[in-house]
Amino acid sequence: MxxxxxxxxxxxxxxxxxxxxxxxxxxxxxxxxxxxxxxxxxxxxxxxxxxxxxxxxxxxxxxxxxxxxxxxxxxxxxxxxxxxxxxxxxxxxxxKQTNNVLDEVIVYADDGLTRRQKLRLFRKQFLGFSSFAKSCKILNEKDLILRYNRKKRQLTASAFSPIIIENKSLQYVVFFDIKQFEINFNYVEEINNVFEIKSVNFSGKSFYKNFDNFKENKAKRNREKAYKGSVLEFMRALYNEALEAKGYQIFSKRFKVNPWDYFKIQQISNTSSKRVLLDKPVNILYDKNYQTKIEFLEPAILIDEYGNYSDVTKVMFSGYLGNQRVGDLLPLDYGLQD
Structure with missing residues (x-):
């Protein structure tokens, strides 16, 4: 994509x-x-x-x-x-109690798409496209408010309560409280179900819980697979200046380059955090197959040894990492319990 x-x-x-x-x-x-x-x-x-x-x-x-x-x-x-x-x-x-009366009226408004069409689009772009995502099931779809704006060619989603996702592959139940979700289209044919997507933006708060009948071996195997090549692993490798050791290659204008000629790492005094600078976009190649473009919308970000970074709204991924969705994500304390 x-x-x-x-x-x-x-x-x-x-x-x-x-x-x-x-x-x-x-x-x-x-x-x-x-x-x-x-x-x-x-x-x-x-x-x-x-x-x-x-x-x-x-x-x-x-x-x-x-x-x-x-x-x-x-x-x-x-x-x-x-x-x-x-x-x-x-x-x-x-x-404070919420007032959902207005939303209950709007949710059934005729906006050009059926609820079935909107749910299909939401599931795919919210959960993702991987085998992990395909194992996911949303348990409370009835709580979703889906609206399509014909003029803007935009689908938005909100919910009365956190969306509950059962991820069988990763053995997590995820509670995702949607703050923002929108799909922007370049082109739409409503009758023929043709949707050309321009961009997807989503944010929210989440909590992860192991399955009650937790299958440890299956979970460990799949979680390790999900971690490899993830944004979380990339950011931890970036902090430790270990990109190539973890299988990440950096390219500029189709030429492989030294990552540290582009990513500038500065230790912040009296803290464990580092300042990372990137003055122009570069491409990331992982495992010889998965390509990503990364761009900082500000000159620098702050990052810590656990892979947490800010301001997250100022880092843009497109390609492989940009296509990761809720069905692919791990909690930020993954791998730290040991």
Whole structure:
């Protein structure tokens, strides 16, 4: 596929070393002040989470290196994210109920595409095209709000609640809270189901949970396969200046080049993070078959040893890495438990 894809995910700086600290709180209904039981509490895009008890209380461990937002979510309520939990503790979180009346009316509006057509497009561009993606199933499609704008030739998606994806290959249940999802088309023939895609943009918060009947050998094998050639592995290799050792070759104008003539790495004083500069786009070849173009929309990004980088909205992948979707992704604490 030749179209460009932006994947904007909130990335996590996570370390399993150092002193763990506990963050505690209570979750209440903003209007009634009644405790909310079983609200989801998790660090974005990881496997680290918990739920509130019958009194709305929770506690969760984190380390000094953790830079991810703490997400508080419950069906029928607006999601809250806490960024400054280091400066707070034993806080009270008031969740506001959502009003979905308007969306319930709009969702069935005649916009030129049937819901079946929109679901087919959404599934493919949200889950992906790989064997991992093909093993995925969305368990609550009824919660999806899909809208097509004929004038803009654009399909957008939102949802009343986090989308629940069952990934049989990777043995994860993924809870994905959509912040943005849009497909922009160059050309559309609605009747003949012809859709020429220009770009896909999506972002959101996610939490990963192992299957209840977790098959360890299958999961380990497939997760290792998904990790190889992923954005996460590439960023970790970039930090460690080990691109070629991990099988990544860099090309400029069809010529293989020394990666470090293009990627400039600078250690940031008193931190484990590095500043990475790239002044012009280059191409990445992985495993002699998979090609990607990478471009920084700003002169530099910050990256840490775990492969987390910012500002993620300023890094554009097209090609192989740009085509990776939710069905291919691993949590950002993958491989760090050991």
């Amino acid at each position: 030749k179209f460009k894809t932006f994947i904007y995910l909130l990335f996590l700086l996570l370390s399993f070393s150092g002193i763990s600290q506990t963050f505690s709180g209570i979750v209440l209904d903003a209007k009634t002040k009644i405790p909310i039981e079983s609200a989801a509490i998790y660090f974005d895009n990881t496997t680290i989470g918990t739920t509130t008890d019958s009194e709305g209380k929770f506690s969760i461990l984190y380390t000094d290196a953790n830079q991810s937002g703490l997400v508080i979510s419950y069906l029928g309520y607006q999601t809250e994210t806490i960024l400054d939990y280091r400066q707070k503790n034993n806080i009270t979180v008031y969740l």
